[in-house]
Amino acid sequence: xxxxxxxxxxxxxxxxxxxxxxxxxxxxxxxxxxxxxxxxxxxxxxxxxxxxxxxxxxxxxxxxxxxxxxxxxxxxxxxxxxxxxxxxxxxxxxxxxxxxxxxxxxxxxxxxxxxxx
Amino acid sequence: xxxxxxxxxxxxxxxxxxxxxxxxxxxxxxxxxxxxxxxxxxxxxxxxxxxxxxxxxxxxxxxxxxxxxxxxxxxxxxxxxxxxxxxxxxxxxxxxxxxxxxxxxxxxxxxx
Numbered sequence: 001x002x003x004x005x006x007x008x009x010x011x012x013x014x015x016x017x018x019x020x021x022x023x024x025x026x027x028x029x030x031x032x033x034x035x036x037x038x039x040x041x042x043x044x045x046x047x048x049x050x051x052x053x054x055x056x057x058x059x060x061x062x063x064x065x066x067x068x069x070x071x072x073x074x075x076x077x078x079x080x081x082x083x084x085x086x087x088x089x090x091x092x093x094x095x096x097x098x099x100x101x102x103x104x105x106x107x108x109x110x111x112x113x114x115x116x117x
Numbered sequence: 118x119x120x121x122x123x124x125x126x127x128x129x130x131x132x133x134x135x136x137x138x139x140x141x142x143x144x145x146x147x148x149x150x151x152x153x154x155x156x157x158x159x160x161x162x163x164x165x166x167x168x169x170x171x172x173x174x175x176x177x178x179x180x181x182x183x184x185x186x187x188x189x190x191x192x193x194x195x196x197x198x199x200x201x202x203x204x205x206x207x208x209x210x211x212x213x214x215x216x217x218x219x220x221x222x223x224x225x226x227x228x229x
Contacts, residue, residue, distance in 0.1 A: 006160070034216065043204075044161070044219040093160050097215060106217055108153075108160035 002028050004096045006109030013084055014117055021079045021112045023094030029074035030096035034106065035067070038091040050077045084116045121205045126224040135192040137223050139205030142186040150181060150207045151217065152190045154167075154201040160221075161204065164190065195227045 003026040013019050023033055031052055048058045048069050051115040056069035060079040075101055077096075091113050095106040122140040122142040129135040144190060149168050153161040165172055165179045172179045175191075178191040191201055208215060 004160075014205075032215065036219075044155075046216055046218060049216060058139050091158070095160075095217070104215055105151075105163055105166065106215075107163060111158070111160045 002026075002096075002098075002105075002107045004030075004107045004109040006094055006096065006112055008112060009110060010113045010115075012115045012117065014087055015085050016083055019081045019095070021092055021114075022105075023077045023079070023096065023109055025075045025096040025107075028096075030077075031074065031096060032097045032104075033071055033077040034091045034095045034097075035069060035079050036079075036095070038093060038111075044093060047079075047116060065112055081114065084114070087117045089114055089116045121207055121220050123203075123205050123220065123223045125221065126226070127194045128226050129192075131197060131227055131229050132194055135195040135199065135225060135227070137190040137192075137203050137225065138187065139189070140187045141205070141207050144185050144207050150179070150185075150188050151206045151208055152177070152179065152218075153204045153206065153219075154199075155204070155222070156198075156201045162224075164203075166208075195225075197227050197229065199225065200227045201225060220226060 005024045007022045033050040035047045038044045047062045048056045050056045050069045050071040052074050058064045071077040086092045093110045093111040093113050097104045097106045149166050151166040152164040155161045165177050167179045181188045202222040202224050
Protein backbone atom coordinates (compact mmCIF):
# COMPACT_ATOMS: atom_id res chain seq x y z
CA UNK A 1 0.00 0.00 0.00
CA UNK A 2 0.91 3.66 -0.12
CA UNK A 3 3.33 5.14 2.40
CA UNK A 4 2.55 7.96 4.77
CA UNK A 5 5.41 9.32 6.82
CA UNK A 6 4.87 11.15 10.09
CA UNK A 7 7.51 13.10 11.95
CA UNK A 8 8.53 13.20 14.73
CA UNK A 9 7.56 9.84 16.19
CA UNK A 10 7.89 11.13 19.72
CA UNK A 11 8.18 14.59 21.23
CA UNK A 12 8.47 15.83 24.77
CA UNK A 13 7.94 19.51 25.41
CA UNK A 14 7.38 21.96 28.21
CA UNK A 15 3.97 23.37 28.97
CA UNK A 16 3.28 26.53 26.99
CA UNK A 17 5.42 25.69 23.99
CA UNK A 18 4.17 24.86 20.50
CA UNK A 19 4.83 21.61 18.69
CA UNK A 20 4.64 20.96 14.96
CA UNK A 21 3.94 17.50 13.53
CA UNK A 22 4.48 16.74 9.86
CA UNK A 23 2.58 14.27 7.70
CA UNK A 24 3.87 13.39 4.25
CA UNK A 25 2.53 11.15 1.53
CA UNK A 26 5.66 9.64 0.00
CA UNK A 27 4.46 7.96 -3.16
CA UNK A 28 1.17 9.60 -4.03
CA UNK A 29 -0.48 12.99 -4.08
CA UNK A 30 -2.90 13.44 -1.23
CA UNK A 31 -5.69 15.87 -1.89
CA UNK A 32 -7.10 15.12 1.53
CA UNK A 33 -5.38 14.44 4.82
CA UNK A 34 -6.92 13.72 8.17
CA UNK A 35 -5.68 14.25 11.73
CA UNK A 36 -6.68 11.99 14.59
CA UNK A 37 -5.95 11.88 18.31
CA UNK A 38 -5.90 8.79 20.48
CA UNK A 39 -5.79 8.64 24.25
CA UNK A 40 -4.61 5.49 26.07
CA UNK A 41 -6.98 2.54 25.75
CA UNK A 42 -9.35 4.56 23.58
CA UNK A 43 -10.18 4.57 19.90
CA UNK A 44 -9.04 7.13 17.37
CA UNK A 45 -10.92 10.41 17.39
CA UNK A 46 -11.03 12.45 14.20
CA UNK A 47 -9.89 16.02 14.81
CA UNK A 48 -9.96 17.62 11.39
CA UNK A 49 -9.96 17.17 7.65
CA UNK A 50 -7.27 18.95 5.71
CA UNK A 51 -7.68 19.75 2.04
CA UNK A 52 -4.79 21.01 -0.04
CA UNK A 53 -4.99 24.74 -0.62
CA UNK A 54 -7.98 25.40 1.60
CA UNK A 55 -8.83 25.75 5.25
CA UNK A 56 -9.15 22.66 7.37
CA UNK A 57 -12.53 21.45 8.54
CA UNK A 58 -12.56 20.77 12.26
CA UNK A 59 -14.76 18.31 14.09
CA UNK A 60 -17.11 19.57 16.74
CA UNK A 61 -15.33 20.36 19.98
CA UNK A 62 -11.86 20.69 18.44
CA UNK A 63 -10.36 24.15 18.88
CA UNK A 64 -9.06 25.41 15.55
CA UNK A 65 -6.87 28.06 17.20
CA UNK A 66 -5.32 25.42 19.39
CA UNK A 67 -4.64 22.89 16.67
CA UNK A 68 -3.41 24.71 13.58
CA UNK A 69 -3.46 22.70 10.37
CA UNK A 70 -1.69 23.64 7.17
CA UNK A 71 -1.92 21.62 3.94
CA UNK A 72 0.33 23.66 1.70
CA UNK A 73 1.14 20.99 -0.87
CA UNK A 74 -0.25 17.73 -2.18
CA UNK A 75 2.26 15.76 -0.15
CA UNK A 76 2.51 17.64 3.14
CA UNK A 77 0.17 18.58 5.96
CA UNK A 78 1.26 19.91 9.32
CA UNK A 79 -0.47 20.00 12.69
CA UNK A 80 0.76 22.56 15.21
CA UNK A 81 -0.32 22.17 18.80
CA UNK A 82 -0.09 25.71 20.14
CA UNK A 83 0.63 26.52 23.77
CA UNK A 84 0.61 22.85 24.66
CA UNK A 85 -0.54 21.75 28.09
CA UNK A 86 -0.35 18.38 29.84
CA UNK A 87 -3.91 17.54 28.80
CA UNK A 88 -2.77 17.74 25.16
CA UNK A 89 -0.49 14.77 25.76
CA UNK A 90 -1.75 12.11 23.39
CA UNK A 91 -0.98 9.97 20.33
CA UNK A 92 -1.54 12.03 17.18
CA UNK A 93 -2.01 10.19 13.91
CA UNK A 94 -2.43 11.47 10.38
CA UNK A 95 -3.82 9.76 7.32
CA UNK A 96 -3.77 10.63 3.65
CA UNK A 97 -6.02 9.85 0.75
CA UNK A 98 -5.84 10.47 -2.97
CA UNK A 99 -9.42 11.64 -2.92
CA UNK A 100 -12.32 12.32 -0.65
CA UNK A 101 -14.80 9.72 -1.81
CA UNK A 102 -15.68 6.46 -0.13
CA UNK A 103 -13.69 4.58 -2.78
CA UNK A 104 -10.41 6.18 -1.76
CA UNK A 105 -8.34 4.26 0.75
CA UNK A 106 -6.86 6.20 3.65
CA UNK A 107 -3.31 5.31 4.59
CA UNK A 108 -2.04 6.15 8.04
CA UNK A 109 1.21 7.40 9.43
CA UNK A 110 2.94 5.70 12.34
CA UNK A 111 1.77 8.35 14.79
CA UNK A 112 3.42 10.94 17.03
CA UNK A 113 3.43 10.51 20.76
CA UNK A 114 3.31 13.93 22.42
CA UNK A 115 4.16 14.31 26.08
CA UNK A 116 3.73 17.76 27.60
CA UNK A 117 5.47 18.29 30.92
CA UNK B 118 -23.71 7.93 9.69
CA UNK B 119 -24.03 4.20 9.76
CA UNK B 120 -22.68 2.74 12.99
CA UNK B 121 -20.95 -0.57 13.49
CA UNK B 122 -21.06 -3.08 16.33
CA UNK B 123 -18.18 -5.44 17.02
CA UNK B 124 -17.35 -7.80 19.87
CA UNK B 125 -14.97 -6.21 22.34
CA UNK B 126 -12.46 -9.02 22.24
CA UNK B 127 -11.73 -12.39 20.68
CA UNK B 128 -9.12 -15.09 21.00
CA UNK B 129 -7.76 -17.24 18.22
CA UNK B 130 -5.26 -20.08 18.15
CA UNK B 131 -2.17 -19.57 16.05
CA UNK B 132 -2.55 -21.15 12.61
CA UNK B 133 -6.32 -21.23 12.77
CA UNK B 134 -8.69 -18.93 10.92
CA UNK B 135 -9.80 -15.81 12.74
CA UNK B 136 -13.34 -14.74 11.93
CA UNK B 137 -14.18 -11.23 13.09
CA UNK B 138 -17.84 -10.22 12.83
CA UNK B 139 -19.26 -6.75 12.34
CA UNK B 140 -22.84 -5.56 12.39
CA UNK B 141 -23.78 -2.51 10.32
CA UNK B 142 -27.54 -2.78 10.04
CA UNK B 143 -28.08 0.90 9.13
CA UNK B 144 -25.64 0.97 6.23
CA UNK B 145 -26.68 2.99 3.19
CA UNK B 146 -26.51 1.79 -0.39
CA UNK B 147 -23.46 3.86 -1.31
CA UNK B 148 -21.42 3.19 1.82
CA UNK B 149 -18.43 0.90 1.79
CA UNK B 150 -17.31 -1.39 4.59
CA UNK B 151 -13.66 -0.89 5.52
CA UNK B 152 -11.46 -2.90 7.84
CA UNK B 153 -8.34 -1.56 9.51
CA UNK B 154 -6.20 -2.91 12.29
CA UNK B 155 -4.00 -1.21 14.82
CA UNK B 156 -1.10 -2.95 16.41
CA UNK B 157 -0.15 -1.47 19.77
CA UNK B 158 1.35 2.04 19.55
CA UNK B 159 1.29 2.11 15.75
CA UNK B 160 -0.90 3.82 13.17
CA UNK B 161 -3.84 1.86 11.74
CA UNK B 162 -3.13 -0.43 8.82
CA UNK B 163 -5.58 -0.80 5.95
CA UNK B 164 -6.72 -4.40 5.43
CA UNK B 165 -9.56 -4.57 2.95
CA UNK B 166 -12.80 -2.93 1.89
CA UNK B 167 -15.92 -3.80 -0.07
CA UNK B 168 -19.31 -2.57 -1.18
CA UNK B 169 -21.47 -5.65 -1.64
CA UNK B 170 -19.36 -8.42 -3.18
CA UNK B 171 -17.01 -10.60 -1.20
CA UNK B 172 -13.41 -9.49 -1.48
CA UNK B 173 -10.07 -11.19 -0.97
CA UNK B 174 -6.51 -9.91 -0.92
CA UNK B 175 -3.17 -11.10 0.39
CA UNK B 176 -4.10 -10.21 3.95
CA UNK B 177 -7.69 -11.28 4.41
CA UNK B 178 -11.11 -12.03 3.02
CA UNK B 179 -14.20 -9.93 3.52
CA UNK B 180 -17.59 -11.59 3.46
CA UNK B 181 -20.57 -9.22 3.23
CA UNK B 182 -24.08 -10.59 3.70
CA UNK B 183 -26.53 -10.17 0.87
CA UNK B 184 -28.57 -7.59 2.78
CA UNK B 185 -25.28 -5.81 3.65
CA UNK B 186 -26.28 -5.55 7.29
CA UNK B 187 -23.25 -7.44 8.52
CA UNK B 188 -19.85 -8.61 7.42
CA UNK B 189 -17.03 -10.90 8.54
CA UNK B 190 -13.32 -10.38 8.20
CA UNK B 191 -11.42 -13.63 7.83
CA UNK B 192 -7.72 -14.01 8.53
CA UNK B 193 -7.17 -17.50 7.08
CA UNK B 194 -4.12 -18.53 9.10
CA UNK B 195 -3.66 -16.25 12.08
CA UNK B 196 -0.15 -15.63 13.41
CA UNK B 197 1.02 -14.01 16.62
CA UNK B 198 1.72 -10.84 14.61
CA UNK B 199 -1.98 -10.55 13.84
CA UNK B 200 -2.65 -9.66 17.47
CA UNK B 201 -4.19 -6.18 17.21
CA UNK B 202 -7.37 -4.14 17.49
CA UNK B 203 -9.49 -4.61 14.37
CA UNK B 204 -11.83 -1.84 13.31
CA UNK B 205 -14.83 -2.28 11.06
CA UNK B 206 -15.84 1.08 9.62
CA UNK B 207 -18.62 2.14 7.33
CA UNK B 208 -17.30 4.91 5.18
CA UNK B 209 -19.53 7.95 5.14
CA UNK B 210 -20.81 9.29 1.86
CA UNK B 211 -18.48 11.21 -0.42
CA UNK B 212 -20.07 14.55 0.21
CA UNK B 213 -18.82 14.44 3.78
CA UNK B 214 -15.22 14.08 2.72
CA UNK B 215 -14.90 10.36 3.11
CA UNK B 216 -14.12 10.54 6.81
CA UNK B 217 -13.36 7.40 8.77
CA UNK B 218 -15.12 7.29 12.13
CA UNK B 219 -13.55 4.68 14.38
CA UNK B 220 -15.55 2.70 16.92
CA UNK B 221 -14.03 0.64 19.71
CA UNK B 222 -13.07 -2.28 17.52
CA UNK B 223 -12.33 -5.90 18.41
CA UNK B 224 -9.16 -6.73 20.28
CA UNK B 225 -7.92 -9.96 18.72
CA UNK B 226 -5.44 -12.02 20.69
CA UNK B 227 -3.70 -14.78 18.77
CA UNK B 228 -2.34 -17.36 21.15
CA UNK B 229 0.33 -20.01 20.59
